[in-house]
Amino acid sequence: MKTYLNEIKENENVDSLFLVKEKSSGLTKTGNAYLKLKLVDRSGETEGRIWNSVDTFSGSFEKDDFVHVKGKVISFQDHLQLNITHIERVKEEDILLSDFFPTTEKDIEGMFQNLVEMSQLIKDQHLCHLLGLFWEDKPFVERFKMAPASTRLHHTYLGGLLEHTLSLTQLVLKNVSHYRGLNLDLLITASILHDLGKVDELTYHRSFDYSDEGRLLGHIILGIERLESKIHQIPDFPKDLAIQLKHLLLSHHGQYSWGSPKRPMTLEAVMLHYLDDMDAKINGIQQFLKTQVSEGSRWSPYHPAFERFFYLPTFGAEMQLINNIEENGSEQE
Amino acid sequence: MKTYLNEIKENENVDSLFLVKEKSSGLTKTGNAYLKLKLVDRSGETEGRIWNSVDTFSGSFEKDDFVHVKGKVISFQDHLQLNITHIERVKEEDILLSDFFPTTEKDIEGMFQNLVEMSQLIKDQHLCHLLGLFWEDKPFVERFKMAPASTRLHHTYLGGLLEHTLSLTQLVLKNVSHYRGLNLDLLITASILHDLGKVDELTYHRSFDYSDEGRLLGHIILGIERLESKIHQIPDFPKDLAIQLKHLLLSHHGQYSWGSPKRPMTLEAVMLHYLDDMDAKINGIQQFLKTQVSEGSRWSPYHPAFERFFYLPTFGAEMQLINNIEENGSEQE
Amino acid sequence: MKTYLNEIKENENVDSLFLVKEKSSGLTKTGNAYLKLKLVDRSGETEGRIWNSVDTFSGSFEKDDFVHVKGKVISFQDHLQLNITHIERVKEEDILLSDFFPTTEKDIEGMFQNLVEMSQLIKDQHLCHLLGLFWEDKPFVERFKMAPASTRLHHTYLGGLLEHTLSLTQLVLKNVSHYRGLNLDLLITASILHDLGKVDELTYHRSFDYSDEGRLLGHIILGIERLESKIHQIPDFPKDLAIQLKHLLLSHHGQYSWGSPKRPMTLEAVMLHYLDDMDAKINGIQQFLKTQVSEGSRWSPYHPAFERFFYLPTFGAEMQLINNIEENGSEQE
């Protein structure tokens, strides 16, 4: 069982898996070599030291490896430190990414099932076929279920992309029938695929960051490429339908300065932009409030990207506070 | 029964009500005085001439009066013109504003009833009391039911303010439960009252325009004043609740450049802003498409305020197009 | 008499009033509890320690209390520290706020008297009546005389709001007669009331910060509310006059991006905006130059809000440098 770094205590023995964030060597005052490590997991980080069998251990793992560590917690200069007696490399497939990175609080498989069911509401055969091709693409689905939705602003946790995608699709279903003349099939498809390219744009196996193609091309273009390659496999996919679907992906950021090369020009694109932006902002603020507001305070610190403080009101008993967000899987529209 | 100006034909007799947009006098070649009028109703406008009893008629009505006109349609230099044999002033209370201005296609009383019922979902007693005071304020309710929501961009017709308010409140109800921790009572109240001040900002009894206080103060401030005066009548209305409600009104435009003196700082304010903006934009685009797209075209003209063209796709039979927007009164959540 | 923290010296005894900025407890190496305080006054801050009677003293005051302290200054790790032998809570009404916060260099009562006299230049009876109601409102006047004008950019000291208000009103009197057709009564009234809402927006009894309503509504709206509630008490206050006065308050920031929901639309509003902005900027730069320019230098550091450096020239004897700003009360126009 995983021991989390924010729970270790002086004098305890530790036997668990960690990620090596930094690795360097030093010399003791008596001239012996030792290894200095920074170990991390999703809960925090700690210094580690290897004083014995340095030569043996040193070659057996590298920075950015996951490792199995045995050792003892000591206190040095007011900080806890791990004196490591055994360390060995562990393969990525033998660890749980969620032990090392923040992870959605929701059930990933349940959310995914829910999204697949929503995609089955689509009646248009070409769009059905298209989504089917994505669901059959196992490597894609694996990444789609684990990726965060952003490195910094919203849904910044494993499963965040799926959570945001599901949330947006639910919002679309709630709102689409409010206006006359919107294309339901197109909107469901677009909401499911709108951030598709993030599976290629972001890396999340060592830290949440951008891939080379992510920085140079961006998820909008990467998504268009994945989409085009699936459409290509469908005989007679209508050209006009493909153009509109791509337009929804291209324009969903809503304005040039947010990296959309086109602004929304159809009613569906306008709705998709507003609901996507609202979902990202509300999640981003909720995450910020949850992690940054000190107890007893009604104000968040200043949020530099949103350029404002946020206020957390308290309400009397009488108020109808929304406490029960719909659970995945039990959504009944 | 009203005769509309876009339906009159040469040689017909006309006996109906119009609005005098312009009034001036001229001299015939033989030196006799006559009156030149421009008459309008919601369908269009026409020139009118009074050749006889000029002195009598001239003093009996002014520019911007509603008038009862009898006369005959003739053709002069390729345009239709009305030779008036009788004209007299009619009081505003004796005409139907909707004969003279574009009017919502929905049932105003039904929409209002629907909105009042929604306000009864609120459990918080102070907010209940507050809305009750508004509903009891007859002069307010009369204006609230007839006012347009804007002079130019969206819901620019009589009843538009009510239609937009109802639509936003419905959207709020659809979306509020999607997130945890939002204050339902506050959001319903704010969505009903968010554009409150437009009853004072806009004039619509002669044309859709701004009142003096509308231009100089704006509907956000005017709404705050109406709100404050009602809150003042409620004993023990909680100060914090009043502040939050006002914050929702102040910040609903979302950014300084759109005239909001504050940006949304609570989750409720963020949601209200997005849904309000989405509703205004979608209605505005729909109105634009309906009136500006020529038959057979899939593209609108350039929209200068939105800085783009809009696209009207056509879809095959298979597609699920949303045709039935929920009717007022039959909304079942 | 107040002992200021920037004047205390090693080995001196101290017996004076301070504000408790931080309070926490620690354990000595021998296991005894002690209290760690951060004490501040307007001149600076110092660490305090209570080694004895910890239980007794601990419950008798809290963070953010004003306290009467007796103790001795010692030096610890190159810093001065106060070993406290006696401490007790003092009520806010028994201290002088100006001992704890930066305060205007001018005479507050003199400035206020001067402002009241200026308000007596107004001939319009409704505006006279209005200002009279403010001057009779004791709680308002108390706050109005003590509040700073801003937390960061200009007149950031106790009495700053009054100083800025007086300065602006004097500027208005100097400039109004330069143009034909301006309304003197309206301009005097508006300059006196333009930042009215700052008495509610800012807090200054523990630090210069924003109140909840200050952040959520802002001084422009808070000022409008105070103004409206006074106007409400005056029978027959002309509606058009009220609208114009409110417009002056609303638009005095001059542009949307500075939080004004309306831009100046009358000549009076245009002048008020320019003079207000000039007064704030000049005071802000003067404060910045006074505190931030190192001796011998002719350049200030970079000012991030103004996005530039400022230059302090030196002039030969011949130059007419303005040294004597008019004294309050001796202003002769």
Added chain:
Amino acid sequence: MKTYLNEIKENENVDSLFLVKEKSSGLTKTGNAYLKLKLVDRSGETEGRIWNSVDTFSGSFEKDDFVHVKGKVISFQDHLQLNITHIERVKEEDILLSDFFPTTEKDIEGMFQNLVEMSQLIKDQHLCHLLGLFWEDKPFVERFKMAPASTRLHHTYLGGLLEHTLSLTQLVLKNVSHYRGLNLDLLITASILHDLGKVDELTYHRSFDYSDEGRLLGHIILGIERLESKIHQIPDFPKDLAIQLKHLLLSHHGQYSWGSPKRPMTLEAVMLHYLDDMDAKINGIQQFLKTQVSEGSRWSPYHPAFERFFYLPTFGAEMQLINNIEENGSEQE
């Protein structure tokens, strides 16, 4: 005596000076050549025709010449037209520019005298010397007295540059003593010279337009050049003083986007910018209101450059309206 074109009447004889705006020739139905002219003066324009002695007259003047015209006013197709019997070229020095272009309502010589007197308030000998050189430069003074201050936005009439310069200098004198530490001599000099380069930037002998160097270099640079060439003539003009004076000229537009290559970095430059901007805006709005507001209306049309409507309130008798702007020459500070 000048006959103005907005006063001519059918069948009158005209004998007066005009400017030829357009000149072309035509053929009568009987095949005779005639000349078509457009004649203008400050009050308006009219068509002119020369039917006789066409060959003689045709070579004696060109487009953009001032001409002495004799002829008779007739009415043709509802417009007045001038049948010209005699026409001859007049030299520019023999006409009054103010007959042909809008001109300040104030006394040009009086204003100039006033400005010179203000320049004598300066005690610094170098600045005195500098202004003296400008006043002795006759060609400069002639242009300085006649030039408009702008082609479009404010003081757009002959004498406008002088009127604006005098107004700004008066404003500086009113405001400079309000703050401590400002350099009076420098501010007076800078306000007198701030728009100096407009004598080269604008042309106003045929219409209000930009000269080539005006468009390509702008009045700020052109002013710096004139200033530098005068400074060059003064032995030992202090370098630091020259830099500061030039900085005041360079930065008086206040921001890059208004063409200032530097933003104000001294207190004097900050004040000069605000007062200059205020004076230009107030004059611009007053001109706009005077020419564009229709009788009985309280609102101006939309002003595209200022992006707003302006409001012209009416006030009761009780109000202190400023009616008497100080007369030139009687200014007593």
Added chain:
Amino acid sequence: MKTYLNEIKENENVDSLFLVKEKSSGLTKTGNAYLKLKLVDRSGETEGRIWNSVDTFSGSFEKDDFVHVKGKVISFQDHLQLNITHIERVKEEDILLSDFFPTTEKDIEGMFQNLVEMSQLIKDQHLCHLLGLFWEDKPFVERFKMAPASTRLHHTYLGGLLEHTLSLTQLVLKNVSHYRGLNLDLLITASILHDLGKVDELTYHRSFDYSDEGRLLGHIILGIERLESKIHQIPDFPKDLAIQLKHLLLSHHGQYSWGSPKRPMTLEAVMLHYLDDMDAKINGIQQFLKTQVSEGSRWSPYHPAFERFFYLPTFGAEMQLINNIEENGSEQE
């Protein structure tokens, strides 16, 4: 041989090809039907009338058809008009587009040959292969040679895309060696392909406009799609090379507000952006000067997109004016 509409004269017979821009029917005073046409070619437009055999002709062609017309030029109400005696539809493949639209002054085949030769300077085999695939794609090459580069701002004529592409590639070759470390092969490839998507974005067979996919997706995305489909055909095309090449296409507009979803992040992308922008601007200004400057004037009218006037200096004989731009095909580096 083509007769151009700006050369037809009264009473001439015409026998030539035109494009039908408008087509409608009318009734003569005697009640007979006739056809009203607007005919255009690259030189201008004229009205056409068909008085005889109306029924026969009417069904044989439509608006937007190219037609072979015989008829006679008459003068009606001061305008020339074509009385048509014979008209029949002509297939698009039987006309020369350059007879109907403005066309590059350069030799299209020569420019294309020149560009192909430049592509042979590339040493990298994958990029060579890639360009080879484009050159073998006959439908692409046909469109690439005829398309304009823009509908409005620069190279707005048939062959403009090719001319701009060739010009940019020449500029790249001139400049690339000026800096150390730039990738020549990548830059040549990117300059040749940078506006690739314009063959799909623009339509130019009836007028210069946007296609549906052009408006909804834009040439940047359309180009990426064409590029990706060719890369897909090349075994082992290096992924990193593909990413960089796509980045060059995506970022060549240089900033978000000009529709680039990414800003240039490599040295090659920075250079490509500057040279592309310079070439477009200089061509745009030259076209504007050529068509908009009236004879004798040194100033262009105001250019709304560039927000300025342009100046056309005249130079003395001594100046080295560049008169001989290198001819296509004779370029020697």
Added chain:
Amino acid sequence: MKTYLNEIKENENVDSLFLVKEKSSGLTKTGNAYLKLKLVDRSGETEGRIWNSVDTFSGSFEKDDFVHVKGKVISFQDHLQLNITHIERVKEEDILLSDFFPTTEKDIEGMFQNLVEMSQLIKDQHLCHLLGLFWEDKPFVERFKMAPASTRLHHTYLGGLLEHTLSLTQLVLKNVSHYRGLNLDLLITASILHDLGKVDELTYHRSFDYSDEGRLLGHIILGIERLESKIHQIPDFPKDLAIQLKHLLLSHHGQYSWGSPKRPMTLEAVMLHYLDDMDAKINGIQQFLKTQVSEGSRWSPYHPAFERFFYLPTFGAEMQLINNIEENGSEQE
């Protein structure tokens, strides 16, 4: 020979020239005065101490003096420190600025010679004369050869101004013949003189900073003044030529927000702006990449002024990388 501070080692003796960045005095525990210095050269900085003959040495040099120092390197608290036994002031003319500041890697004299030769390509006699006057101005040439081109963004090293000027002039020569109708003489002259004013704007004898006139007036204005004073010496220099040349200097930043008071209005000005901007950006990025990219990384850190990361691709052997930028002096056009 210079000993560089990044090469000194513990226990070595040092005898070399340094710049005194800081100078203060302290007291040893035994109460003796000593001097604390911070010494710098182009390679880094170190602490220095003078323990003996303090009185003698103290008065012999000041902060910002260059000094000749003898002493020994010791290690104190993990840092190297210089115990100084002898120190004396050295005149600026006796040191090499390039020992103290980063310096261009190219040959300054060679670059200058190259530039002079380019100026001899000009055929217009007035421009020839003008450049000749600059080359004869020894104090100007000395500064022009040593000045950096910027304090922060590009060519921030001694000789940088010359390097950038030469580079831009070479670019102009490469590109000018690509377009028809550009004035070669004017463009060469303008590229040589475009940043002329930087010799006055920047200081680089103690650190890279702005002079007073640099901050208050800027290099654009300072350059215009130097240019005007040379033009003044040339009889009959054509006014129109002077205006155009000045326009090129004024507008070379291309937009108001970058400090240009005019935007480019001639073809020459447009080209100069693009090439200047490209040269500055590419050099700036290359400097940034060279100093900021850690080994093995393909990404730079975030560049705050350019608001992006930069990518350093690696290429296979096949690629044609540009390695040999043309050497100064061997440029053959």
